[in-house]
Amino acid sequence: MQTTGDQHLVKKINKTIVLDTIIKHSPLSRAQLSDMTGLHKGTVSTLVNELIDEKLVYEIGLGRSSGGRKPVMLVFHKTAGYAVGVDLGVRYILAVLTDLEGRIVGELQLDLEGGEPEGVLKLVEEAVHSLKAGAPPSPYGIVGAGIGVAGIVDDNGIVLLAPNLGWENVELQRLLQEKLGFPVAIDNEANAGALGELQYGAARxxxxxxxxxxxxxxxxxxxxxxxxxxxxxxxxxxxxxxxxxxxxxxxxxxxxxxxxxxxxxxxxxxxxxxxxxxxxxxxxxxxxxxxxxxxxxxxxxxxxxxxxxxxxxxxxxxxxxxxxxxxxxxxxxxxxxxxxxxxxxxxxxxxxxxxxxxxxLDTHSAVLGAAHHAISAFFSKDRVTL
Amino acid sequence: MQTTGDQHLVKKINKTIVLDTIIKHSPLSRAQLSDMTGLHKGTVSTLVNELIDEKLVYEIGLGRSSGGRKPVMLVFHKTAGYAVGVDLGVRYILAVLTDLEGRIVGELQLDLEGGEPEGVLKLVEEAVHSLKAGAPPSPYGIVGAGIGVAGIVDDNGIVLLAPNLGWENVELQRLLQEKLGFPVAIDNEANAGALGELQYGAARxxxxxxxxxxxxxxxxxxxxxxxxxxxxxxxxxxxxxxxxxxxxxxxxxxxxxxxxxxxxxxxxxxxxxxxxxxxxxxxxxxxxxxxxxxxxxxxxxxxxxxxxxxxxxxxxxxxxxxxxxxxxxxxxxxxxxxxxxxxxxxxxxxxxxxxxxxxxLDTHSAVLGAAHHAISAFFSKDRVTL
DNA sequence: GACACTTTGTATATCCATTATACAAAGTTT
DNA sequence: AAACTTTGTATAATGGATATACAAAGTGTC
Incomplete structure (x- = not known):
């Protein structure tokens, strides 16, 4: 039974478009949004006001007039929440805290000498907690964590094989999510790197x-x-x-x-x-x-x-x-x-x-990609794209 | 300016779902459609009746009752139009006429000894015309032709290089479309083969x-x-x-x-x-x-x-x-x-x-894939998938 | 066979997005 | 100051989907 279409879906689609446009081009007025998206002025107004209620967008004041009333400029509320990205390498753990635009606001690196999953997990957990402690207060808090692992990962977040870590069949996603209390996404390191470059790097x-x-x-x-x-x-x-x-x-x-x-x-x-x-x-x-x-x-x-x-x-x-x-x-x-x-x-x-x-992004492709995965998972509930 | 959502879009999405379900599972009643798609009974009724008006679906009579009123069974009108598929090989031209379900209703093969694009084009044109002449009368007639070519084809239907045919930069799509008078789609032979197997063969x-x-x-x-x-x-x-x-x-x-x-x-x-x-x-x-x-x-x-x-x-x-x-x-x-x-x-x-x-599909993967390309292009105007 | 119950399909009302229209507020230009 | 522009909202119209009611046409049981 596939997803059928209804008004709710239409709203999701348009809200996605509006939010994406704001994220990409802010600051932006409602009128400009209407022009850029092709949506009617009234529709844009409604959707923007909802986004403001949801703390994802806010008004920063009036912009330049071009011969009429001054526009109210809107920006994406990039600090409405924070995400954690972790690059779980063979010899190191690199972890970052980012805002919702993927900008790094905290970073932490520690050496690793391989070792059992339990020990490594403990270290990851500690790293995440310490980054979380440094996060400024925000409406949504930590929206999730993404982990990039040097190994083969399946769809359920299980590390099937990480030869260089000496891991086999580690249920990384479940274990971490239970401990951390927010959503965790697992990817292999190359996929995370690709995502990072795609979103924030050379492949934008x-x-x-x-x-x-x-x-x-x-x-x-x-x-x-x-x-x-x-x-x-x-x-x-x-x-x-x-x-x-x-x-x-x-x-x-x-x-x-x-x-x-x-x-x-x-x-x-x-x-x-x-x-x-x-x-x-x-x-x-x-x-x-x-x-x-x-x-x-x-x-x-x-x-x-x-x-x-x-x-x-x-x-x-x-x-x-x-x-x-x-x-x-x-x-x-x-x-x-x-x-x-x-x-x-x-x-x-x-x-x-x-x-x-x-x-x-140099050494940070994977860690930023991992963070982005968490951010995109946070938004995915309300997102539909054609 | 991306496609935004409105009611028209919703209808397209749902109509696509309904038609696809009928194509895949017919014969089928409106009630079954409602169950399978999750759409409301009334919605299904409206959409089905439109599809009947458009000659894409028709009623074949009453089905078995399961303890209540007998259902009206619906089937896809697979002969509402026909498509042509052509496999333009190095040593042969294989052309078929298919109904909208990809079933072959006419076939034609002729040998080729390489040669200039003009001559080959002429042969393709003749083959298509002869197949078209053999097509039964139908509401939509020939909906289009798909050509699979053993060579490198770009997005605009230009054969950039077909080493074994000795072709370079042949505007196959434009030339054929002008002569035939209906839409023509060009693909390379491997892509056409993949499409054929995906739709009608081992990869269904x-x-x-x-x-x-x-x-x-x-x-x-x-x-x-x-x-x-x-x-x-x-x-x-x-x-x-x-x-x-x-x-x-x-x-x-x-x-x-x-x-x-x-x-x-x-x-x-x-x-x-x-x-x-x-x-x-x-x-x-x-x-x-x-x-x-x-x-x-x-x-x-x-x-x-x-x-x-x-x-x-x-x-x-x-x-x-x-x-x-x-x-x-x-x-x-x-x-x-x-x-x-x-x-x-x-x-x-x-x-x-x-x-x-x-x-x-043996030797017919590519030719059927090419025909499918034409069929899917015909439907694509009114189709939206999520 | 009468009756209760099911199933199918349609008709009508309600809901809720979008768009269309009108308009007020706040600018600029001449 | 008057005319025109631009922005943003309020209200009505439009067109889909769903909800509800119901008629038509079955089956099953006593």
């Missing part, structure tokens, strides 16, 4: 993008029509395990020649270790000092990255490919090799439209 | 599928949430040119190690030629007679197909992968090698959900 204007989280492994957050493509079980984007070398290096996953064996941070570090370099930071530092070996390693990983990116270009015809996570730090050395490989290996028509860029 | 119940057209090359029609994923310019699905062997065989596209160099019909035939076999039919015949060489060739191509399919499984997490076009004919020899390769090379969670099957 884009529609079809692929966000690549290049760290220990390679994961993709795939966005089609500004919506995450999650796959039938929520497992899509495990693109690091696609084969780019039929009889290539063995991978932990059981396959041979997986992309991430050639293009991930781990794959560079494996080679770097033969040069006596143990940490990614050191390798970056070496490359900065123009060490030919370090630069060569990055050139190699860049070419390998380019191969997989060309595959993405041919498969998805996206308008934008964003490279995120640790590997962004090597941008200056890998950019050219990537572009060369893509130029050689992708089809002209798709390549023309595909921009390749680096994540603009 | 599925939501996220990848249809692989494995012929001269390999193209994919990617369906997410029962919608074609077209990419930002309409060029998505050129999956045959993804790299599975970094330094592999050279491809016409300029890349090395493209999947279709190992897993397409052409790639098998290239090997077959060294055995003195010139036609795919011969190779199939040989394999039927259990020729070890022929069977070995198919085993090899099966394994290669499996590699790319595993990549698809990991990337998309689809519920269904359909293998279509010429290669379906080798099903009995390639099925096991494909499954073995996928089992070795894809991640367990995604693999569990991914069924791999062969196109159930």
């Amino acid at each position: 204007e884009a529609s079809d993008i692929v966000y690549l989280s290049v760290g220990t492994g390679i994961g993709a957050g795939i966005v089609i029509g500004r919506q995450l493509m999650k796959g039938s079980g929520g497992f899509s984007g495990e693109i690091g395990h696609t084969t780019i070398e039929t009889n290539g290096k063995k991978c932990r996953c059981g396959n041979k020649g997986c992309w991430e064996q050639y293009a991930s941070e781990s794959s560079v570090m494996e080679k770097a270790r033969t040069l006596g370099i143990g940490k990614f930071d050191e390798l970056i530092a070496l490359a900065r000092r123009e060490s030919p070996e370090a630069v060569r390693l990055f050139h190699e990983v860049g070419e390998s990255l380019g191969i997989g990116i060309a595959n993405i270009v041919n498969t998805f015809n996206p308008e934008l490919i964003l490279i995120g996570n640790q590997m962004t730090r090597a941008e200056q050395w890998i950019r050219n090799p990537i572009e060369r490989a893509v130029a050689h290996r992708s089809l002209p028509y798709s390549r023309q439209q595909a921009q390749i860029r680096f994540a603009s | 119940e599925a939501s996220d599928i990848v249809y692989l057209s494995v012929g001269t090359g390999i193209g994919a029609g990617i369906v997410i949430g029962r919608q074609l994923m077209k990419g930002s310019g309409g060029f998505s699905g050129e999956i045959g040119h993804t790299t599975i062997e970094t330094n592999g065989k050279k491809c016409r596209c300029g890349n090395k190690g493209c999947w279709e160099q190992y897993a397409s019909e052409s790639s098998v035939m290239e090997k077959a030629r060294t055995l003195g076999i010139g036609k795919f039919d011969e190779l199939i015949a040989l394999a039927r007679r259990e020729s070890p060489e022929a069977v070995r060739l198919f085993h090899e191509v099966g394994e290669s197909l499996g590699i790319g399919i595993a990549n698809i499984v990991n990337t998309f997490n689809p519920e269904l992968i359909l293998i279509g076009n010429q290669m379906t004919r080798a099903e009995q020899w390639i099925r096991n090698p494909i499954e073995r390769a996928v089992a070795h090379r894809s991640l367990p969670y995604s693999r569990q959900q991914a069924q791999i099957r062969f196109a159930s």
Whole structure:
């Protein structure tokens, strides 16, 4: 039994349009809203007044006249509530408190040494509580938390497998939600990153993008029509395990020649270790000092990255490919090799439209995406889009 | 200025729901419709009566009583109009006339030897006219034509490149529409095939599928949430040119190690030629007679197909992968090698959900998908879905 | 067969969004 | 100061959906 149409639905649709327009273009008058949305003046008035009652919008006073009565300017009440975003990495927990526009108002980072789910959960809980304590008073309080996890997450917020954390079948969503007392949403780290860039970063204007989280492994957050493509079980984007070398290096996953064996941070570090370099930071530092070996390693990983990116270009015809996570730090050395490989290996028509860029939110793509997930869940009750 | 909500929209939404339900479950009474859709009895009555006026639905008489007044049974008027589907292959033109439910009521096939767009267009036009002449009289007549082309097609129905036809920048949609006098829709062959299987074939119940057209090359029609994923310019699905062997065989596209160099019909035939076999039919015949060489060739191509399919499984997490076009004919020899390769090379969670099957419409996936495109365009004026 | 009960489908009233119209308030321009 | 503009609200009209009542046409039971 699908959702049918009635007046209530119409109102939801129009209210969504009005609120979205205010969020995107405020400050704005009712008259301007009517012009921009095509809704009748009276309709806009009614809806805006309801939004004001709900504390989601408020009036900031009069604007400039253009030959008549001065308009009352409206703005989105971005501090009507706050959201928490958590990036649950392998070696760290990064947590932020944001307002409803995704602006960071509190941040907290702590190191992690893997460990049992219970212990890590405790730490996450503490981090969230401490951020919550720092949140200014607001009508809605903390509207929810979003967590981005470096692992495979299913539709029910269960972490099926997080190899680098050593987790299997952890009911993260349920456990955290019980402890925190507000809604919790779980996503994998690449999807969270894609959401973050889509909403607040380099992909704000884009529609079809692929966000690549290049760290220990390679994961993709795939966005089609500004919506995450999650796959039938929520497992899509495990693109690091696609084969780019039929009889290539063995991978932990059981396959041979997986992309991430050639293009991930781990794959560079494996080679770097033969040069006596143990940490990614050191390798970056070496490359900065123009060490030919370090630069060569990055050139190699860049070419390998380019191969997989060309595959993405041919498969998805996206308008934008964003490279995120640790590997962004090597941008200056890998950019050219990537572009060369893509130029050689992708089809002209798709390549023309595909921009390749680096994540603009830096290390914060995933954590902001997670926060956005919470914010969007908060609004989703009253939202309908066509 | 987005579409806003009003009563007209509500009516469209509900009418769409009612018509879709009738199409899917007819024969059906108004009372049953009310139950199934959740719409009020009176609303259903009004909408059904309008659909009857529009000749899209009619009453076939009384049904069984279940302890009260007998219901009036309604059915979709599937012959209220007809659609034309054309599969414009490299060596043939296959055209069908279908009713509004996609059932074939006329078919026509002719050989093609490549050639200039003008000549081919003329042939297509003649084929369509001859099918149109055979269509029974109906309220709406021919509602439109859909064409599936073996090449790269953009959003405006321009065939940017059809290497095997030798075409470049042919304004197929405009040219045909002018000549035929009814709406024409152009798709590439893989997208058309995906649509066909989605609507009338093995994917009728599925939501996220990848249809692989494995012929001269390999193209994919990617369906997410029962919608074609077209990419930002309409060029998505050129999956045959993804790299599975970094330094592999050279491809016409300029890349090395493209999947279709190992897993397409052409790639098998290239090997077959060294055995003195010139036609795919011969190779199939040989394999039927259990020729070890022929069977070995198919085993090899099966394994290669499996590699790319595993990549698809990991990337998309689809519920269904359909293998279509010429290669379906080798099903009995390639099925096991494909499954073995996928089992070795894809991640367990995604693999569990991914069924791999062969196109159930056989050689007609694309032509029926093309016809469906025309039908759905005809209905789209009055359709809104949430 | 009479009676009670069900089921179907329509007719009419009510509800509630939007739009249309009118208008008051508060500007600018000449 | 007078004429015109612009903004925002109040009230009526419009057109959908739902709610209610009811007639028509069944079934089942004694």
